[in-house]
Amino acid sequence: MHRVLNEQTPTNRRVAPGLHSFETVNRGAKVEAADGRRIELMPDLVFRPPIPPGVRNRSNWGYFVECKIVDGTKSVGLYCTEGVARFVSGEYAAWMPCGGMLAYVRDGSRPFVALEARLTTGFSTRSHARRTADASQSVHARDALPVPCVDITLVHLWLCV
Numbered sequence: 001m002h003r004v005l006n007e008q009t010p011t012n013r014r015v016a017p018g019l020h021s022f023e024t025v026n027r028g029a030k031v032e033a034a035d036g037r038r039i040e041l042m043p044d045l046v047f048r049p050p051i052p053p054g055v056r057n058r059s060n061w062g063y064f065v066e067c068k069i070v071d072g073t074k075s076v077g078l079y080c081t082e083g084v085a086r087f088v089s090g091e092y093a094a095w096m097p098c099g100g101m102l103a104y105v106r107d108g109s110r111p112f113v114a115l116e117a118r119l120t121t122g123f124s125t126r127s128h129a130r131r132t133a134d135a136s137q138s139v140h141a142r143d144a145l146p147v148p149c150v151d152i153t154l155v156h157l158w159l160c161v
Helices: 002-006 073-088 111-120
Strands: 045-047 063-070 098-105 125-132 135-140 152-160
Touching (some): 073 111, 073 135, 111 135
Parallel strands (some): 063 098, 098 152
Antiparallel strands (some): 045 063, 125 135, 135 152
16 A cells, blocks of 8 residues: 555656645554554554654654455454454554544445444543445544543545455
8 A cells, every 4th residue: 555655656756645735654653652652553544744943753743544354343343342442441542632543444434333332332432423425434532541641533534446
């Protein structure tokens, strides 16, 4: 996925629409958790927009995306416990108000239906809404963490493969 997102035309424009102002999309860029105790965390994709004035640590700035394979009920559970939970706990995107979950779906599942029960019973979810058939959006509170973070909005994009 990161190779496709970084592809350029012969005139040095990004092929993927909307990414021309972003730096190279990195795969497995290391980040630090909010509490500073875990420094070897690596979201699957990191989109780095131009750095605005006032950002002191470049590695904290970006749109972080975790990717998972969804192929049945067990994998939806792992999507939440090993994906969504990393954002909710402040391990990923601790200083950012938004992030993304990307699923490569093998069983035809749709995000809103598959995630609704899991997200409403855990993960400090404030809301979960359907955006399209292949995307939903959830908001998670992070103000009660040992090192409080801003609430995070996650976009769940599920691609059939």
